[in-house]
Amino acid sequence: MRTAYGFNDTSKNESLIHLAETLVLELSEAAVPGRFLVNYFPVLRYVPSWFPGAGFKKHFREVAQMNYDVLYPPFEEAKRDVENGRKSSYPCMAHSFVDRIAEESESTRAGLEEIARSICAVAYMAGAETTVSSATALVYVLASYPEVQAKGQAEIDAVIGSDRLPLVADRGQLPYVHAIVKEVSRWYTVVPLGVPHANSEDDEYDGYFIPKGTMVIPNNWAMMHNPDVFKQPFDFIPERYLKDGKIDPSVPDPETAAFGHGRR
Numbered sequence: 001m002r003t004a005y006g007f008n009d010t011s012k013n014e015s016l017i018h019l020a021e022t023l024v025l026e027l028s029e030a031a032v033p034g035r036f037l038v039n040y041f042p043v044l045r046y047v048p049s050w051f052p053g054a055g056f057k058k059h060f061r062e063v064a065q066m067n068y069d070v071l072y073p074p075f076e077e078a079k080r081d082v083e084n085g086r087k088s089s090y091p092c093m094a095h096s097f098v099d100r101i102a103e104e105s106e107s108t109r110a111g112l113e114e115i116a117r118s119i120c121a122v123a124y125m126a127g128a129e130t131t132v133s134s135a136t137a138l139v140y141v142l143a144s145y146p147e148v149q150a151k152g153q154a155e156i157d158a159v160i161g162s163d164r165l166p167l168v169a170d171r172g173q174l175p176y177v178h179a180i181v182k183e184v185s186r187w188y189t190v191v192p193l194g195v196p197h198a199n200s201e202d203d204e205y206d207g208y209f210i211p212k213g214t215m216v217i218p219n220n221w222a223m224m225h226n227p228d229v230f231k232q233p234f235d236f237i238p239e240r241y242l243k244d245g246k247i248d249p250s251v252p253d254p255e256t257a258a259f260g261h262g263r264r
Helices: 010-030 042-046 056-083 093-102 106-144 146-159 168-173 175-187 220-224
Strands: 203-205 208-210
Touching: 010 056, 010 106, 056 093, 056 106, 093 106, 106 146, 106 175, 146 175, 168 175, 175 220
Parallel strands: none
Antiparallel strands: 203 208
């Protein structure tokens, strides 16, 4: 929250993060195939909310309000802080965006502000569930594979030492640690069925005709555990991404698909 909006108030941050977590869970549930009948019977969009099978309308209104509360109030508060000279001493995205947008022409400010508002919300929403899940998986892996933990720790000790934390700029000097991150993304697929999409045109795949508008659900888990791509897919092997002590670019990168595909 401090990075997105410059908020240092712990209670305020906890409230917003809880709201973001709730919204992410609602969106995840909505993405489950068959969760809402309206996905299969579009005519339900036109019946009143009291009609059997149309309870989704009330539910969607509540989620829409949650979405508004995540997007607007925190950004507007950060905007007021900038306008009233109460910038946080810690650099944050919202304050930077507000400063930059103020330099733009009047005709473009509304559109740019909408983009900035969404970016700030995504900055903390995206990590509300996926980051926690990935971090939990990492702890489990390091406990289950002590030899991996020992190698990663040895590399950090040799390159970083004990006086500071690793930085993104150190990644090139920490190939084994980087490989651990890649393998966590593959081994524990945070979004196993990705994000449902619909094809914009008629298509054909492997002899199957897929009409325009068909819901397509990517099986990320199967992709990440395909033995033709990743040997011993159920074992945690960071070394699969390394060659001569460096990241091997010829090995498929699980990070490109770990969180789904295509436009959101």
